[in-house]
Amino acid sequence: MKKKIIFLATVFVCLISSQIFATESQEKMYLIQMINQLEALKPLIIAAEKEQPRNLRLQFHYMAYHDASKKLHNGLLEDINEIEKGIQAKLNIPLSEPHRFAAIKGDYIGNER
Numbered sequence: 001m002k003k004k005i006i007f008l009a010t011v012f013v014c015l016i017s018s019q020i021f022a023t024e025s026q027e028k029m030y031l032i033q034m035i036n037q038l039e040a041l042k043p044l045i046i047a048a049e050k051e052q053p054r055n056l057r058l059q060f061h062y063m064a065y066h067d068a069s070k071k072l073h074n075g076l077l078e079d080i081n082e083i084e085k086g087i088q089a090k091l092n093i094p095l096s097e098p099h100r101f102a103a104i105k106g107d108y109i110g111n112e113r
Contacts, residue, residue, distance in 0.1 A: 027082050038084045046078045077105045084103050 049062035059065075063077040074082070086101045 008112055028091060031091055035084055035087055038080050038086070038087075041080060042077065045080065049077075056111055061106075061110055067110070074104075074106060076106065079104050 045062050048060075052060060052062070061073065062077060063075040064072060064078050065075060066072055082102070082104060089101075
């Protein structure tokens with residue numbers, strides 16, 4: 001009876017750990033796909049920025065910009081790069097180690113360039 005309980009416990013632990021590894025590998029696959037998608041966005045962001053008319057009162061901030069007080073703000077491209085760095089960091093750390101990322105503070109519509 002004792003051997004049967006140990007055997008069943010071992011099988012149970014193996015099943016759970018295999019599900020954890022499957023979940024981790026699925027997550028890693030999705031994170032890599034996200035990085036690929038973010039990389040594909042970058043040329044589109046650059047192209048859209050070049051096509052934006054300069055004489056509009058409201059400008060979409062594709063790239064970093066300085067406000068009226070000369071303070072530098074991230075644009076969409078810089079925020080995409082930060083998201084990508086966060087995903088890369090997630091891929092490079094063990095799951096048991098907690099990690100915090102800075103919040104994205106994007107302001108994509110503004111009055112000045």
